[in-house]
Amino acid sequence: MPSESVPLLVDATRMTGYDVDARERFIVWNRQHKSQFFAVAIVTGHLRWHMVIRAMALASSQKLCPFTDRATALNWCAAQRDAARA
Numbered sequence: 001m002p003s004e005s006v007p008l009l010v011d012a013t014r015m016t017g018y019d020v021d022a023r024e025r026f027i028v029w030n031r032q033h034k035s036q037f038f039a040v041a042i043v044t045g046h047l048r049w050h051m052v053i054r055a056m057a058l059a060s061s062q063k064l065c066p067f068t069d070r071a072t073a074l075n076w077c078a079a080q081r082d083a084a085r086a
Contacts, residue, residue, distance in 0.1 A: 004036065005035070005036060005037060005038045005084075006036065006037060006038070006081070007037065007038065007039040007040070007041065007077035007078075007080045007081050008036075008037040008039070008040045008041070008077075009040075009041045009042075009043065009070070009073050009074060009077055010040060010041070010042045010043065011043045011070060012042055012043060012044040012049075013043055013044060013045055013070075015044065015046075018049065018052070030060065030062075034060070034062060038063065038080070038084060039063040039064075039065070039076075039077065039080040039081075039084075040062065040063065040064045040065070041065055041066075041067055041073035041074075041076050041077050042064060042065070042066050042067065042073075043066075043067045043068070043069065043070050043073045044066060044067075044068070045068055047068075049066065050066035053065070053066040054066065063080070
């Protein structure tokens with residue numbers, strides 16, 4: 001883990017949709033910034049989006065993980081950080 005790389009928590013619980021424009025914006029943003037984050041936790045209650053997030057992880061070779069609640073996502077981020085430091 002590079003010293004400047006950190007885990008990121010994205011709280012998407014207030015998102016009501018994920019259209020083509022949103023996807024394209026995420027792809028562009030992710031390409032520009034993914035080196036800054038060694039793990040990304042995404043919180044959403046949309047269970048179908050969990051499949052999309054897992055597919056995005058495979059396609060981008062990134063550690064992206066979906067969660068239904070923020071507390072579990074925060075714990076995962078902390079565990080990823082601790083594992084990277086070990």
